[in-house]
Amino acid sequence: MxxxxxxxxxxxxxxxxGSAQARLFAQEGAAVCVADIHxxxxxxxxxxxxxxxxxxxxxxxxVTRAEQWAEAVAQAEATFGSLTILCNNAGANFRxxxxxxxxxxxxxIMETALTGAFLGIKAAAPAxxxxxxxxxxxxxxxxxxxxxxxxxxxxxxxxxxGLTRAAARAYAKDNIRCNLVSPGHxxxxxxxxxxxxxxxxxxxSIDNPENLQRRLAGTPMGRLVQPEEIxxxxxxxxxxxxxxxxxxxxQVDGGASL
Ligand SMILES: NC(=O)c1ccc[n+]([C@@H]2O[C@H](COP(=O)([O-])OP(=O)(O)OC[C@H]3O[C@@H](n4cnc5c(N)ncnc54)[C@H](O)[C@@H]3O)[C@@H](O)[C@H]2O)c1
Numbered sequence: 184m185x186x187x188x189x190x191x192x193x194x195x196x197x198x199x200x201g202s203a204q205a206r207l208f209a210q211e212g213a214a215v216c217v218a219d220i221h222x223x224x225x226x227x228x229x230x231x232x233x234x235x236x237x238x239x240x241x242x243x244x245x246v247t248r249a250e251q252w253a254e255a256v257a258q259a260e261a262t263f264g265s266l267t268i269l270c271n272n273a274g275a276n277f278r279x280x281x282x283x284x285x286x287x288x289x290x291x292i293m294e295t296a297l298t299g300a301f302l303g304i305k306a307a308a309p310a311x312x313x314x315x316x317x318x319x320x321x322x323x324x325x326x327x328x329x330x331x332x333x334x335x336x337x338x339x340x341x342x343x344x345g346l347t348r349a350a351a352r353a354y355a356k357d358n359i360r361c362n363l364v365s366p367g368h369x370x371x372x373x374x375x376x377x378x379x380x381x382x383x384x385x386x387x388s389i390d391n392p393e394n395l396q397r398r399l400a401g402t403p404m405g406r407l408v409q410p411e412e413i414x415x416x417x418x419x420x421x422x423x424x425x426x427x428x429x430x431x432x433x434q435v436d437g438g439a440s441l
Pocket of ligand 1: 194195196197198199200201218219221222224242245246247272273274275276295296322323324325359365367368369370371372373374378380381
């Protein structure tokens with residue numbers, strides 16, 4: 184029960200990594216708000232956690248909308264009490280060349296990953312201050328340190344490191360920590376399926392053995408990361424065990440960024 188008594192709001196909570204965090208945090212005693220733009224998937228995760236004896240709530244949220252953030256934080260506090268953990272997972276990607284990346288794609292990537300996290304931090308910080316402290320965990324990527332040639336994704340994932348460090352400095356006086364977890368290739372719908380926020384075709388999906396092999400060849404540990412392995416890193420940073428850890432970038436990538 185490493186998170187006993189804590190309340191967590193998890194964006195992208197219906198997705199591969201967010202749902203793994205929601206399940207693990209609930210097992211460790213936290214009440215969890217599963218915040219996602221996809222209501223059906225969000226409710227499924229919530230039903231599963233509640234059926235297993237946890238405490239979970241579906242929070243409809245488009246992270247790019249400030250007014251929805253205000254409602255989400257108010258709902259979390261009204262239902263479960265003081266909000267002390269925020270996990271910003273929501274992200275987007277379009278795997279096209281620099282030439283083919285449109286202004287619309289650029290904006291969706293930047294607004295989901297970067298503006299979404301910025302708005303989330305601004306909405307949650309006053310609640311955490313009222314609670315006497317908190318932990319914010321953002322999501323990076325291999326692209327945070329090895330930026331690749333995808334303009335929006337590289338800019339958003341390098342930018343989130345700056346946002347994380349700025350928040351860590353700004354809120355340390357309020358006992359609010361802010362850290363980044365940078366995953367490698369994680370087996371989730373983000374790189375396997377095709378969704379509006381992350382379209383994949385046969386060339387880019389890990390269902391394609393050649394694409395999978397390329398990703399494994401770039402990972403010294405030689406396998407995909409499982410969403411649960413990312414959730415354990417989030418658990419540490421969310422817990423009081425990490426009480427003096429702030430502004431860091433914890434890479435959970437099997438060596439893929441080396
Ligand atoms: N899977 C990987 O290999 C990998 C690696 C590194 C980093 N990441 C990052 O992890 C994050 C999510 O990853 P995942 O692998 O769990 O993906 P996923 O596609 O399984 O889940 C993403 C979730 O975010 C939600 N979402 C999208 N736009 C939203 C919005 N505007 N508001 C609220 N929710 C929104 C989707 O509905 C979905 O449930 C992204 O930021 C991505 O960049 C993924």
